[in-house]
Amino acid sequence: GNSVTQMEGPVTLSEEAFLTINCTYTATGYPSLFWYVQYPGEGLQLLLKATKADDKGSNKGFEATYRKETTSFHLEKGSVQVSDSAVYFCALYTRGSNYKLTFGKGTLLTVNP
Amino acid sequence: EAGVAQSPRYKIIEKRQSVAFWCNPISGHATLYWYQQILGQGPKLLIQFQNNGVVDDSQLPKDRFSAERLKGVDSTLKIQPAKLEDSAVYLCASSFGVAGKSTDTQYFGPGTRLTVL
Secondary structure: OOEEEEOOOOEEEEOOOOEEEOEEEEOOOOOEEEEEEEOOOOOEEEEEEEOOOOOEEEEOOEEEEOEOOOOEOOEEEOOOOHHHOEEEEEEEEOHHHOOOOEEOOOEEEEEEO | OOOOEEEOOEEEEOOOOOEEEEEEOOOOOOEEEEEEEOOOOOOEEEEEEEOOEEEEOOOOOOOOEEEEOHHHOOEEEEEOOOOHHHOEEEEEEEEOOOOOOOOOOOEEOOOEEEEEO
8 A cells, every 4th residue: 555654743934044944755566656734724735746757846935856766755845944934745646546636644844943 | 717615714612512613625636535633643534525425434433423415515514512522623535536436635724723621
């Protein structure tokens, strides 16, 4: 089956610090990979995605590269802001799972001014 | 473009009571999903509809949970009777394509936070 393991939180950073949230996966078949973000009191929003090996997804200064050889999709941002404080979820789906999203447990990021 | 709508946003009930949640997907989206998100965990799929047919309900506790999507548009998820462990956020999502033939993005609603006392 499909599973996602992501870095345990919480993560606390100062503004302008570098962010990495690790994500690794196992999948039956060829997955598409996603990062979703959940701001306080809001629903999940797609942050970025990658659908094939070596693709780089990017949005709002965040990046993640689909690494098939290490089965990883780590989220990075060069300089975080207070407004980036949220819970970040790594997720995947495969055609064999009817495109059902399988999520990691989420990582709480707090950015202090 | 309007997003996925859900109601109510919050619900508090006592165990053994019944509760229903409503979801209106983005207009034109064929596929609708209900996820359960327990505190501290990632969302878990309960049921997936393609138009008004069920694609996957393998993780739906059918002895107490039911869902329908009449006319292939909006959907309701019901719990009867509720248990303490049903306390969670219930998320609805939709995507444009037909399951099994597309890899569209899933768009999520704000969720309904259920507390069972």
